[in-house]
Amino acid sequence: MKKGKSLTEILNIKYPIILAPMFLVSNVAMLVAASKAGITGCVPALNYRTIEEFKVALKELKSTCKGPFGINLIVNKSNFLYKEQLKACCEYQVDYIITSLGSPEETINMAHKVGVKVFCDVVNLAYAKKVEGLGADALIAVNKEAGGHFGPTSYQELIPELVNNCNIPVISAGGVGNHEQMQQMINLGAAGISVGSIFIASAESDVLDEYKEACVSYGAKDITFTNKLSGSDCTVINTLYVQEMGTQQNRLEKFLSKNKRFKKWFKAFTFYRGMKKFQKAAFSATYKTVWCAGPSIEYVKSIRPVAEIVNDLVNG
Numbered sequence: 539m540k541k542g543k544s545l546t547e548i549l550n551i552k553y554p555i556i557l558a559p560m561f562l563v564s565n566v567a568m569l570v571a572a573s574k575a576g577i578t579g580c581v582p583a584l585n586y587r588t589i590e591e592f593k594v595a596l597k598e599l600k601s602t603c604k605g606p607f608g609i610n611l612i613v614n615k616s617n618f619l620y621k622e623q624l625k626a627c628c629e630y631q632v633d634y635i636i637t638s639l640g641s642p643e644e645t646i647n648m649a650h651k652v653g654v655k656v657f658c659d660v661v662n663l664a665y666a667k668k669v670e671g672l673g674a675d676a677l678i679a680v681n682k683e684a685g686g687h688f689g690p691t692s693y694q695e696l697i698p699e700l701v702n703n704c705n706i707p708v709i710s711a712g713g714v715g716n717h718e719q720m721q722q723m724i725n726l727g728a729a730g731i732s733v734g735s736i737f738i739a740s741a742e743s744d745v746l747d748e749y750k751e752a753c754v755s756y757g758a759k760d761i762t763f764t765n766k767l768s769g770s771d772c773t774v775i776n777t778l779y780v781q782e783m784g785t786q787q788n789r790l791e792k793f794l795s796k797n798k799r800f801k802k803w804f805k806a807f808t809f810y811r812g813m814k815k816f817q818k819a820a821f822s823a824t825y826k827t828v829w830c831a832g833p834s835i836e837y838v839k840s841i842r843p844v845a846e847i848v849n850d851l852v853n854g
Contacts (some may be wrong), residue, residue: 542823543707543729544707544729544730545676545707545709545729545730546730548640548655548675548676548729548730549578549605549606549633549655549756550605550606551576551578551605551606551632552576552577552625552854553575553576553577553578553795553846553848553851554724554729554730554731554733555575555577555578555720555730555731555733555851555852556578556579556580556608556709556730556731556732556733556736556748557569557572557577557578557579557580557733557734557844558580558583558711558732558733558734558735558737559580559582559608559609559610559636559734560582560734560738560830561582561585561686561830562585562684562745563737563738563740563743563745563762563830564579564580564581564585564734564737565581565585565733565743565744566581566595566598566599566602566603567742568581568737568740568743568844569581569599569603569607570599570602570603570604570742571740571843571844571845572605572844572848573603573604573605573606573607573847574604574605574851575844575845575848575849576605576696576848576852577606578605578606578608578609578633579607579608579849580607580608580609580610580634580636580732581595581601581608581609581610582609582610582612582672583609583610583612583619583623583626583627584617584619585789589619589623589626590673591633592619592623592626593626593630594723596626596630596632597607597630599632599663600630600749603773606634607631607632607633608632608633608635608636609623609627609634609635609636610636610637610638611623611624611627611635611636611637611638611645612636612638612639612640613637613638613639613640613642613644614639614640614641615640615643616639618806620833622748623791624644624645624648624649627649627650627654628648628649628652628654628755629633631652631653631654632654632853633654633655634654634655634656635649635654635655635656635657636656636657636658636659636674636678637656637657637658637659637669638659639659639687639808642656642669642672642674643672645671646672646673646674647671650673650852654671655673655675655676656674657675657676657677657709658676658678658698659678659680659711660677660678660679660680661679661680661681661689661690661691661696662689662690662691662696663699663700663703663704666679666700666703666704666822667703669703670704670706674706675706675707676708676709676729677700677704677706677708677709677844678698678706678707678711678732679693679696679700679708679709679710679711679728680711680712681693681697681710681711681712681713682712683695683712683729683833683834684711684712684734684829684832685712685734685761685772685773685793685829685830685832685833686734686772686773686830686832687772688712688716688772688832689712689771690765692800693712693713693722693723694727696710697710697723697727697728698725698726698727700722700784701726701727701728702727704732706812707729707730708727708728708729709728709730709731709732709788710723710726710728710730710732711731711734712729712731712734712834713834714736714834714851715735715736715833715834715835715836715837716837716850716851716854717850717851717852717854718854720733720851720852725783726818728847733830733834733851734737734832735753735832735834735835735838736831736834736835736837736838736847737844737847737851738750738753738831738835738838738843739751739753739754739835739838739840739841739842740843740844740847741789741842741843741844742843742844747841749829750841751770751772751841752777752829752831753775753777753829753831753835753838754833754835754839754840756775756835756839757836758777758833758834758835758836759832759836760775761773761774761831761832761835762774762775762776765829772830773830773831773832773833773837774829775828775830775831777828777829778801790804820826822832828853
């Protein structure tokens with residue numbers, strides 16, 4: 539049994555689904571479409587290069603998105619814009635923040651002062667208990683089937699472990715491509731689900747058509763992971779360029795990523811270098827096809843509107 543409220547009650551939405559925050563993919567149009575379809579959407583703050591651009595997007599969302607929406611914040615030192623992004627989220631009173639890759643303590647404290655909920659990415663029970671103790675409103679349980687940065691544990695293990703040992707709602711992230719899989723998560727006790735990869739090829743997404751078509755043409759067996767792009771393991775489509783580039787750090791990169799003196803700066807450098815590669819591949823015609831996606835692209839058969847994808851998820 540899930541603990542406490544369903545995501546539908548927490549955010550006052552029709553269906554317990556978050557259109558997940560995807561770097562360079564999630565956008566205002568997708569969040570607006572998600573809201574109209576009865577779910578909620580979340581966009582990474584890092585999809586906007588400057589605070590000014592971020593505030594323009596927040597203003598547009600406040601005026602056009604009729605339902606709740608969220609912002610994903612990278613809360614570690616690699617995100618040099620974090621503090622300003624957090625202030626903007628509080629200023630515009632977004633409905634919720636999803637924190638990733640760092641301690642959410644400051645985010646929780648500031649957000650709660652203005653009535654903004656905070657959901658925290660977690661990959662294990664120990665960290666889940668930590669953020670629960672800090673006052674998180676819900677857990678985003680990132681399992682091993684998630685796209686982008688993923689966890690080490692299957693959803694079959696992770697959801698029950700968190701539900702049985704934590705006292706706040708658990709939202710499952712990863713491994714959902716159809717109605718049956720969504721129901722499996724709910725039956726295990728999840729208060730809701732966060733779904734990303736099957737929305738990459740949505741009509742409202744403004745990434746390259748080649749990226750969308752790759753999500754249609756490739757499947758779960760074509761997903762690999764690399765630590766060369768962000769310093770942490772990340773899932774990508776195993777294109778010819780990815781195969782040529784290699785997926786593991788070389789000896790020098792491994793040394794710099796572990797050296798006490800250099801690791802902080804090298805991690806930040808690796809993160810931004812990787813994000814630039816993702817950005818170029820997502821929006822520019824290039825042979826350097828580094829496309830982030832998860833195994834759930836197995837269920838993407840065509841480019842369709844967000845509303846149709848949501849309908850399939852909730853009705854089968």
